Amino acid sequence: MIQDKSWGSRLFDGINIALLALVGLITVLPFIHVLAGSFTTTAELARKQLVLIPTEFSLDAYRYIFSTSTVIRSIGVSVYITVVGTVFSMLLTVLMAFGLSKKTLRGRQTIMFLVVFTMLFNGGLIPSFIVVKSLGLIDSYGALIIPSAMSAFNLIIMRNFFQNLPDGLEESAKIDGAGYWSILFRIVIPLSMPAIATISLFYAVNYWNTYFQAVMYINDAAKWPVQVILRQIVILAGALTADTTGWATEDVLPPAQSIKMAVIVVATVPILIVYPFLQKHFAKGALLGSIKG
Amino acid sequence: MNRKRLAVLVPTSVALALIIGCGNNEETTSSPSPAAGGSASGTKEASAEAAKPTKITIMAGLNSAEVPTDKIEKLIEEKTNTELEIQWVPATIYNDKVNAAFATDALPMVFTGDLNKFSEAIVDGQFWEIGPYLGEYENLSHLSQSVIDVMKVDGKLYSLYSERPFARQGLIYRKDWADKLGLSAPTNLDEFYEMLNQFKNNDPDGNGKNDTIGLTDRSDLIFGAFKTVASWHGTPNYWGEKDGKLLPEFMFPEYMETMKFFRKLHQEGLINQDFPVTSKEDQRALFINGTAGAYVGSLQDAAGLKTEVTKSNPNAVLDVQNRIEGPKGPAVWELTQGGGTAYLFPKSAIKSEEQLKEVLGFYNKLMSPELANLLQWGVEGEHYTVVDGLAKAVDDKKLLDREVSPYRTSVAVGGDISIPERLREKVEDPLAQKANELILDNVNFMISDPAAPLESKTFVEMGTRLQQSINDATYQFILGEIDEAGFQKAVDKWLADGGQKIIDEYTAAYAASK
Amino acid sequence: MNSANVQAKYPDRLSGQESLVKSVIKHGALYLMIVPGLLYFIIFKYLPMFGLVIAFEDYKPYKGIFGSEWVGFAHFERLFSEPMFLTILFNTLTLFFLNLVFCFPVPILLALMLNEVRQHRFKRVIQTLVYIPHFMSWVIIVSISFVLLSMDRGLINELLVAAGFDKVNFLMNPDWMRPTYILQIIWRESGWGTIIFLAAMASIDPEQYEAARLDGAGRFRQIWHITLPSIRSVIVVLLLLKIGDVLEVGFEHIFLLLNAMNREVGEVFDTYVYVAGLQQGQFSYSAAVGFFKSFVGLVLVMAANWLSKKFGEEGIY
Numbered sequence A: 001m002i003q004d005k006s007w008g009s010r011l012f013d014g015i016n017i018a019l020l021a022l023v024g025l026i027t028v029l030p031f032i033h034v035l036a037g038s039f040t041t042t043a044e045l046a047r048k049q050l051v052l053i054p055t056e057f058s059l060d061a062y063r064y065i066f067s068t069s070t071v072i073r074s075i076g077v078s079v080y081i082t083v084v085g086t087v088f089s090m091l092l093t094v095l096m097a098f099g100l101s102k103k104t105l106r107g108r109q110t111i112m113f114l115v116v117f118t119m120l121f122n123g124g125l126i127p128s129f130i131v132v133k134s135l136g137l138i139d140s141y142g143a144l145i146i147p148s149a150m151s152a153f154n155l156i157i158m159r160n161f162f163q164n165l166p167d168g169l170e171e172s173a174k175i176d177g178a179g180y181w182s183i184l185f186r187i188v189i190p191l192s193m194p195a196i197a198t199i200s201l202f203y204a205v206n207y208w209n210t211y212f213q214a215v216m217y218i219n220d221a222a223k224w225p226v227q228v229i230l231r232q233i234v235i236l237a238g239a240l241t242a243d244t245t246g247w248a249t250e251d252v253l254p255p256a257q258s259i260k261m262a263v264i265v266v267a268t269v270p271i272l273i274v275y276p277f278l279q280k281h282f283a284k285g286a287l288l289g290s291i292k293g
Numbered sequence B: 001m002n003r004k005r006l007a008v009l010v011p012t013s014v015a016l017a018l019i020i021g022c023g024n025n026e027e028t029t030s031s032p033s034p035a036a037g038g039s040a041s042g043t044k045e046a047s048a049e050a051a052k053p054t055k056i057t058i059m060a061g062l063n064s065a066e067v068p069t070d071k072i073e074k075l076i077e078e079k080t081n082t083e084l085e086i087q088w089v090p091a092t093i094y095n096d097k098v099n100a101a102f103a104t105d106a107l108p109m110v111f112t113g114d115l116n117k118f119s120e121a122i123v124d125g126q127f128w129e130i131g132p133y134l135g136e137y138e139n140l141s142h143l144s145q146s147v148i149d150v151m152k153v154d155g156k157l158y159s160l161y162s163e164r165p166f167a168r169q170g171l172i173y174r175k176d177w178a179d180k181l182g183l184s185a186p187t188n189l190d191e192f193y194e195m196l197n198q199f200k201n202n203d204p205d206g207n208g209k210n211d212t213i214g215l216t217d218r219s220d221l222i223f224g225a226f227k228t229v230a231s232w233h234g235t236p237n238y239w240g241e242k243d244g245k246l247l248p249e250f251m252f253p254e255y256m257e258t259m260k261f262f263r264k265l266h267q268e269g270l271i272n273q274d275f276p277v278t279s280k281e282d283q284r285a286l287f288i289n290g291t292a293g294a295y296v297g298s299l300q301d302a303a304g305l306k307t308e309v310t311k312s313n314p315n316a317v318l319d320v321q322n323r324i325e326g327p328k329g330p331a332v333w334e335l336t337q338g339g340g341t342a343y344l345f346p347k348s349a350i351k352s353e354e355q356l357k358e359v360l361g362f363y364n365k366l367m368s369p370e371l372a373n374l375l376q377w378g379v380e381g382e383h384y385t386v387v388d389g390l391a392k393a394v395d396d397k398k399l400l401d402r403e404v405s406p407y408r409t410s411v412a413v414g415g416d417i418s419i420p421e422r423l424r425e426k427v428e429d430p431l432a433q434k435a436n437e438l439i440l441d442n443v444n445f446m447i448s449d450p451a452a453p454l455e456s457k458t459f460v461e462m463g464t465r466l467q468q469s470i471n472d473a474t475y476q477f478i479l480g481e482i483d484e485a486g487f488q489k490a491v492d493k494w495l496a497d498g499g500q501k502i503i504d505e506y507t508a509a510y511a512a513s514k
Numbered sequence C: 001m002n003s004a005n006v007q008a009k010y011p012d013r014l015s016g017q018e019s020l021v022k023s024v025i026k027h028g029a030l031y032l033m034i035v036p037g038l039l040y041f042i043i044f045k046y047l048p049m050f051g052l053v054i055a056f057e058d059y060k061p062y063k064g065i066f067g068s069e070w071v072g073f074a075h076f077e078r079l080f081s082e083p084m085f086l087t088i089l090f091n092t093l094t095l096f097f098l099n100l101v102f103c104f105p106v107p108i109l110l111a112l113m114l115n116e117v118r119q120h121r122f123k124r125v126i127q128t129l130v131y132i133p134h135f136m137s138w139v140i141i142v143s144i145s146f147v148l149l150s151m152d153r154g155l156i157n158e159l160l161v162a163a164g165f166d167k168v169n170f171l172m173n174p175d176w177m178r179p180t181y182i183l184q185i186i187w188r189e190s191g192w193g194t195i196i197f198l199a200a201m202a203s204i205d206p207e208q209y210e211a212a213r214l215d216g217a218g219r220f221r222q223i224w225h226i227t228l229p230s231i232r233s234v235i236v237v238l239l240l241l242k243i244g245d246v247l248e249v250g251f252e253h254i255f256l257l258l259n260a261m262n263r264e265v266g267e268v269f270d271t272y273v274y275v276a277g278l279q280q281g282q283f284s285y286s287a288a289v290g291f292f293k294s295f296v297g298l299v300l301v302m303a304a305n306w307l308s309k310k311f312g313e314e315g316i317y
Helices: A007-038 A042-048 A060-066 A070-101 A108-120 A125-134 A142-148 A152-163 A167-175 A180-191 A193-208 A212-217 A226-237 A239-250 A257-272 A274-282 B003-027 B034-047 B071-080 B091-103 B115-123 B131-136 B145-151 B175-180 B189-201 B226-232 B253-267 B280-288 B301-312 B353-366 B369-377 B397-403 B405-410 B430-445 B457-478 B484-513 C003-009 C020-026 C028-056 C074-081 C085-103 C105-115 C120-131 C138-149 C155-162 C174-201 C206-214 C219-244 C251-257 C269-278 C283-310
Strands: B054-062 B082-090 B110-112 B169-174 B213-216 B239-242 B245-248 B292-298 B318-321 B384-387 B390-393
Touching: A007 A257, A007 C105, A007 C120, A007 C138, A007 C174, A007 C219, A042 A257, A042 B280, A042 B301, A060 A070, A060 A257, A070 A108, A070 A142, A070 A152, A070 A180, A070 A193, A070 A226, A070 A257, A070 C028, A108 A152, A108 C028, A108 C219, A108 C283, A125 A142, A125 A212, A125 B091, A125 C028, A142 A193, A142 A212, A152 A193, A152 C174, A152 C219, A167 A180, A180 A193, A180 C028, A193 A257, A193 A274, A193 C174, A212 A226, A212 B091, A226 A257, A226 B082, A257 A274, A274 C120, B054 B091, B054 B353, B054 B405, B071 B082, B071 B353, B071 B369, B082 B091, B091 B110, B115 B457, B131 B353, B169 B175, B169 B189, B169 B226, B169 B301, B169 B430, B175 B318, B189 B213, B189 B253, B189 B292, B213 B280, B226 B253, B226 B292, B245 B484, B253 B457, B253 B484, B280 B292, B280 B301, B280 C138, B292 B301, B301 B318, B301 B430, B318 B430, B353 B369, B369 B390, B369 B405, B397 B405, B457 B484, B457 C269, C020 C028, C028 C074, C028 C283, C074 C085, C074 C283, C085 C105, C085 C174, C085 C269, C105 C120, C105 C174, C105 C219, C120 C174, C138 C155, C138 C174, C138 C251, C174 C219, C174 C251, C206 C219, C219 C283, C251 C269, C269 C283
Parallel strands: B054 B082, B054 B110, B213 B292
Antiparallel strands: B169 B292, B169 B318, B239 B245, B384 B390
8 A cells, every 4th residue: 555645635634633532531541540450559549539550559359359259150150141142133134134125125124124013112021021931931041142142333334334345256156156145154244343343342241241131041150150149249339239238338338449440450351352353354444355366 | 263153152152141041040049939839838838747837928128238148047037937028129219119029929028118108009908907816925015015005007907017216316517616715515505506616716626727617417307417406405306296186397496496596597697508408428427537536326326436437537526415405494305216116017918817927926936035136136156245244246337237137127017115134235345335325214204296197188189299398498498588478378378288188187086095 | 107207106117117027037136136134124123023013002011912902002002191291201302302403413523633644643542442332231330420410529519619610510410400411411322422423534535635625725615615524424314313313211220310309401201211110010001101102103204214315315114
């Protein structure tokens, strides 16, 4: 690629990078506070309120968290449902999105409308609970995966990506006698890696954040994913518990700030590091070369 | 591996993973619907030998991060000949779980319910009336009559309860600051104000900077400072009697006096300016880091605060105080019992009177000294030792939280008053000791809520919602956004929107109860 | 009927399209592909929809959904006659529009900026940093905001005082509620929002930029004529989806921001219903309010979708 060396372009780059650096800093500062806070003592947190570099280094918070297997096990559960769930969801989503992206599919407009409809109207907690219970999923990992398997939003985005692919590709493949399965797996998916990476990330984050389904459908605490444990610790002293259990929480002291922060770090870092690995799929024009060939 | 094989392998392994995931269902011990399990063994139990353990399912609220170990549970099972299935449910989701259980006929045999929220279901006959049976059980009959009266719905008793201290509120303050300024413990409102004033303006920490304030408070009119200080001013507790009628506390002049007091504190900077949006954590942080010198709240917090304060400031000294007198003498509000700790017994899960008796028998045993000690203190030698006839808990708070505390809050029944032989706490820390003494002293002048044992249909329907506008008006007055006329407007609106009906209903019930 | 008329009347049909049966036989694979997804939607989305009747009943958990009494539109009447209704509606719509105008474009802008960066390492680092806030829950964000904005030792107020200004009551002054809300959303969601756009931009042929440059186009013109059009359909789809959420403004977030001073400008449907729901579990009323929100969203989405098609876009259905 020939670099554009004009001064206008360079100025543009310079300002762009400066602004982005600033944005990066502003967005990450609070997380640095949480990260730093997790490695320090409660006394320092009470004193300084905003900590960026801890002066009193301490691993107490982490020691507390990992002293039993609860947090680790819950991370294991979260990893399991995230991996299995994402694969399962992508399978369903890619297939359905591909089918619905083809104009030859009769009734696709109706089906899409019905999909959009589900984004707006929801039967509610109790009917969903009844359905999940009738399927015998209560207390199983399946309850954390199957009922959340598809997101209408992700389906719509995926379909949109498929629709934007150039028609020419499929035409030539069809002329060569390829069927839809072949077209999907040999041509469309390889070309849609940015979209696949994106939607996979969306599903993965969604599964990683599983909380409500877990507390409603899973009674066995050993199967609770990490967000449940996290919330118990963090929200315990917060506003949302004031109404119903205002009583009982008076008996419980808020957990040490540093412990809260450590749990946040532990619950967030695993999913954070997924994105950088996917970033190679967002490189410009990475795959279009294959079309030319 | 080429694409085609991948295309087959991936779905297959996913399917397998899912099957394993669903299959795990069979392996867990806690699965099938409790109601079915309970009744089956229950009725069999009645006719089979007495040696077979009774199965009891309990839904308990979880306030800690982890589900407790089953050490205590197993000991209880052993000693009561039961098979317990305790479902620990995070407190934030507790009500949703209960409602879902209702809807799917999967209620446990015992769960904790707010009597106000379930009064309709109770009146509809969904729960067992246990009042008539209490007499048959020696320990259960020791439960306080006054608490039982408060918990009755429609004149009948449906629930057991777990005791909470009647009145824990008081003042915790920096004694070292007071000493430096030549102040003694405040005994009335004027001295209290004076202390806050000097804490802010006279550099109590001696660092030459004007960086201290008096009181640290949070966004909670009940468990924060407001309600307690209101009691000191002589305000009734939620409801008070006036000319034969029951009126809400905010219609009494003492409430207005309290608001004016807080307004003064706020204007003069003696209280943290953002207290209406401050969380408990941030409130404590202000005290711990030496910004504020006074904290009004649960006296049981004193020991914890002391530990935190002395970590960064070893010279700090804390003290506690309770009798801060207003125009009507010392006063503190009484915490109505049975609120968050009422145990209900659904008929859908307990299918027969026989079964009910077994469950009540179980709770009767829980109130025996041996089991009461187990639930409150844990295992002797492991979680506590007996010193001078008192229980001294071990220092490992983590251990206690993981093995004992949840049982204490969510499974135990009764308490110090109804189980006199239960071990009392041995406190080493003189501050904690004094705090406990003051808490007991509070009982001498606590003000109860006359409306607690009464029922008002309108209150149940819209009481909480209406209260929100009064709370808002209270804050607005304190912050100087509205004046007395403005507050009166809010009160008038409260009356018009349904408050008058509530007053009428409570007054009628009050008259009837006399 | 000639084929042109057929085309006009049934836009989903290609000219000379076969009947459903013939289509299934010919394009069987496609129909098979959508079956698992359809099953999912039917079982887990449509089956529970019987629960919507709760909005029209006086639901009691112990009576069950089918045993509770039917009350028709009573709850809706109650909602519309609520004195705060117009205020709540106005607040909700205002927050939505502010969100649309201020929050929606930021990820696009950010994505464009990131897209222009040629230093790959720098780009990846910034990309990762900006998407971190999305993972912090509102509880944490609001509590960190408290540390920054509080009048008691809050950082920003201390800076203001040091610079000679008065303290500002960010947390309680109603004028600051909406800006705080918007800024927090921008901070939390912008980075995450760039992901979709970056994915779309990744499919652009780099040679297009070459050609434009050789034609003398500067950076801005390249963005305007090449990059933006490539993400146009994604923008439209996201816009349409956002419109469906018109009355959905983020319960947890707002609940944490509300207090006695800013309730007038901050109370929205979800927070209003939350307090009502604390009573005897007023399921039905909450359900009715939810139904109303969904209905309004549906009407607007349908209108917007139709409009977008008029402009030549694909729409979302």
